Amino acid sequence: MYVCSLPGAIETDMNLNEVDLREQAGRDTINRFRAQFRAALIESLAILEESEIERIYCDYHEDYVVKYITDGKTQYRFVQVKTKSKLNDRYTILDIFGIKKRPRDAEHNLPDSFAGKLLPHIKNFGDSCHSVEIRTNINFEDEVEQILEEVRGKQPISAKTRTLIAETQKLIPSLASEPESAHLEFLSHLYLEPRQQILNESDDLFVTIASNRIYKFSEVHLNPDEVQKIIVRLLSIIEAKSAEVLIKDISANDLDQKASIGMKDVLDVLSISTSTYEILRNGGDEKAIKSASILQRTLKRSGFSPATVDAFAGYKCQWEAWHRKYRHDIPDFLMTIAMELVIQSARKLASGAIKTAEITAEVTTLKSQLCDHLKRTDITHELTFGAVLSELVRGEAT
Numbered sequence: 001m002y003v004c005s006l007p008g009a010i011e012t013d014m015n016l017n018e019v020d021l022r023e024q025a026g027r028d029t030i031n032r033f034r035a036q037f038r039a040a041l042i043e044s045l046a047i048l049e050e051s052e053i054e055r056i057y058c059d060y061h062e063d064y065v066v067k068y069i070t071d072g073k074t075q076y077r078f079v080q081v082k083t084k085s086k087l088n089d090r091y092t093i094l095d096i097f098g099i100k101k102r103p104r105d106a107e108h109n110l111p112d113s114f115a116g117k118l119l120p121h122i123k124n125f126g127d128s129c130h131s132v133e134i135r136t137n138i139n140f141e142d143e144v145e146q147i148l149e150e151v152r153g154k155q156p157i158s159a160k161t162r163t164l165i166a167e168t169q170k171l172i173p174s175l176a177s178e179p180e181s182a183h184l185e186f187l188s189h190l191y192l193e194p195r196q197q198i199l200n201e202s203d204d205l206f207v208t209i210a211s212n213r214i215y216k217f218s219e220v221h222l223n224p225d226e227v228q229k230i231i232v233r234l235l236s237i238i239e240a241k242s243a244e245v246l247i248k249d250i251s252a253n254d255l256d257q258k259a260s261i262g263m264k265d266v267l268d269v270l271s272i273s274t275s276t277y278e279i280l281r282n283g284g285d286e287k288a289i290k291s292a293s294i295l296q297r298t299l300k301r302s303g304f305s306p307a308t309v310d311a312f313a314g315y316k317c318q319w320e321a322w323h324r325k326y327r328h329d330i331p332d333f334l335m336t337i338a339m340e341l342v343i344q345s346a347r348k349l350a351s352g353a354i355k356t357a358e359i360t361a362e363v364t365t366l367k368s369q370l371c372d373h374l375k376r377t378d379i380t381h382e383l384t385f386g387a388v389l390s391e392l393v394r395g396e397a398t
Contacts, residue, residue, distance in 0.1 A: 059242035075130035137199035319386030
């Protein structure tokens with residue numbers, strides 16, 4: 001083996017970990033990107049819970065952008081994700097606003113600050129700008145928080161806030177002729193989100209929060225490994241959307257497809273169809289949301305196509321709506337016996353005792369039994385099969 005011995009070199013074998021790093025900027029950058037992807041993932045899961053959130057744009061204009069549609073009006077929330085490895089650090093007014101505490105030798109520098117990068121969105125997007133936000137894993141200096149308190153009229157305006165107003169006029173020249181109230185309203189679009197622990201390098205809290213939301217909108221039988229795989233898949237989608245090369249004059253549709261994550265992307269990963277999710281959400285039954293993917297998996301396991309699964313999910317919802325409406329009009333004893341007949345058919349379906357070709361005959365027989373037993377003429381084949389599917393899901397969920 002040839003060993004290079006240089007003049008003045010230490011004559012000692014060294015391992016890779018025993019020599020100080022020249023720099024670690026690359027690894028720090030990766031960690032910051034991971035924090036950005038984690039934050040975007042949690043926001044993407046919120047699409048399922050908050051009807052006004054339509055989609056999340058990844059690494060476009062900002063680290064990510066949340067699109068809201070409220071009463072037909074579109075607005076955007078622009079988010080910067082900032083992290084530091086030392087959790088006892090604080091972001092200063094220089095970091096956030098470019099304001100120097102002793103500006104004798106140099107001028108303030110709002111354009112190069114965190115807020116300075118965000119504030120132009122308020123001007124450029126006008127009424128379409130919902131807000132701009134700095135999200136971080138550490139705290140801000142008290143002076144930073146105080147400025148925003150003053151901007152929102154919760155404290156008298158101090159010299160630092162007046163400095164920020166003056167610097168904002170330089171950054172956004174069109175504000176120069178506006179009264180102070182217009183400046184304050186403009187700056188009130190800025191929000192700070194400190195101490196976001198999901199941004200830390202430790203994944204424990206992030207996994208817990210993501211898992212809770214995934215459990216809510218997926219089947220109750222998911223084990224931790226399955227949840228972890230879902231999280232990894234969502235992160236991979238967000239990373240891919242963040243890395244997609246975009247042309248300058250990209251269309252709105254192409255932008256949605258290439259650089260954003262919407263409800264369909266999330267539901268595809270959770271194995272629940274968009275139409276089924278919408279039916280169940282509109283039905284107002286929170287427990288039904290959890291049962292959706294159970295129904296999906298059970299029926300797909302029996303060989304039904306996605307379109308048929310969607311139709312069957314609709315029957316299930318029809319039955320549950322009918323049952324809520326009329327159950328109090330039917331004597332408990334009769335309803336109990338009727339449901340026992342339904343449960344028997346559900347067990348046959350779950351065990352595979354009923355083949356696809358035999359479902360029609362089974363449902364027709366059950367429909368006749370229910371109509372005779374309950375003395376009802378409004379129980380259709382669809383309602384009957386919906387009752388079977390409802391009991392099938394309830395049986396798997398318990």
